[in-house]
Amino acid sequence: MADYTTKTYQMKREILTFSENVSKLQITSRETHKNSASDDLQDFKDPKAAFYQAYQA
Secondary structure: OHHHHHHHHHHHHHHHHHHHHHHHHHHHHHHHOOOOOHHHHHHOOOHHHHHHHHHHH
16 A cells, blocks of 8 residues: 555656646747747647757757
């Protein structure tokens, strides 16, 4: 039982960390792509690459 609650707690913490990272990414991508339609189009074509690019910045 204790193992189960520990696992649940870890998962909740990971989800919180992940959502924090995602919101940081959204803020940084908004700042970097303010007036660049071509970049937005590129992100749309390859969203995974855009995600990794933003994550490493």
